[in-house]
Amino acid sequence: MRKALVAGNWKMNGSKEQAEALVKELIEGFSSGSCSLGKQADVAICPPAVYLDRVSGLVAGSDIKLGAQNCSEYCSGAYTGELSAEMLVDLACQYVILGHSERRALFSETDQQVAKKFETAKASGLVPVLCVGETLDERESGKTLDVVSAQINAVIDHLGQSAFDRAVIAYEPVWAIGTGKTASPEQAQEVHKEIRSQVAASNQVVAEKLQILYGGSMNAKNAQSLMAMADIDGGLVGGASLKAEDFLTICQAASR
Ligand code: PEP
Secondary structure, three states: OOOEEEEEEOOOOOOHHHHHHHHHHHHHHHHOOOOOOOOOEEEEEEOOHHHHHHHHHHHOOOOEEEEEOOOOOOOOOOOOOOOOHHHHHHOOOOEEEEOOHHHHHHOOOOHHHHHHHHHHHHHOOOEEEEEEOOOHHHHHOOOHHHHHHHHHHHHHHHHOOOOOOOOEEEEOOHHHOOOOOOOOHHHHHHHHHHHHHHHHHHOHHHHHHOEEEEEOOOOOOOHHHHHOOOOOOEEEEOHHHHOHHHHHHHHHHHOO
């Protein structure tokens, strides 16, 4: 059985004080037993990069792992404003979100650029969480599977058949992100199953192990029904990860 993963994407929200308070509430939730992960689930939080160092110190020794929201495709050098995968490892990050739809849409990241970032992240020992997903127009014109498949193939073309070994995919329909509209468990499962088959076509063993997360308005109420589906192995959670109680409820749903 695959272990679940719940990752909180804090995006560009909060202050240092709020980040510290949220982490403390989460740690308290896990240590008091109000949420118990057992061996079934991992939990990661992805704060804004400037707070990673502070949060890293706070989560050390707890059940919470650390992730970043992006990294450069380059290893080091004259890339003003960028953060390398090695720097994230230096701060004890274990995961990095890559190819989030906000980065693709607002910062013009291409499939090829995302594939390079994915390569750099893996080479540094980070677990990349590759975000894929279709817009509403693409869904309504029946292109969902083509879009998702192209986003995944860009990584396989770049890195070969074992690309998704020690990696995570997050299916995040763009129309469900931050909108309060969630894909139904059946809609999400259909795409997750296809993603697993696509990865299996290049590597069956990797596909069986691959954690495929759902993201898009996952919340304390819908998490359980989504994660009950056979190919949904957890969640990438935006808005609801900023409220400790909701995030803990989602984590608890993943650990059943
Ligand atoms: C996200 O940004 O990855 C996300 C899933 O956001 P939300 O949960 O707020 O829809």
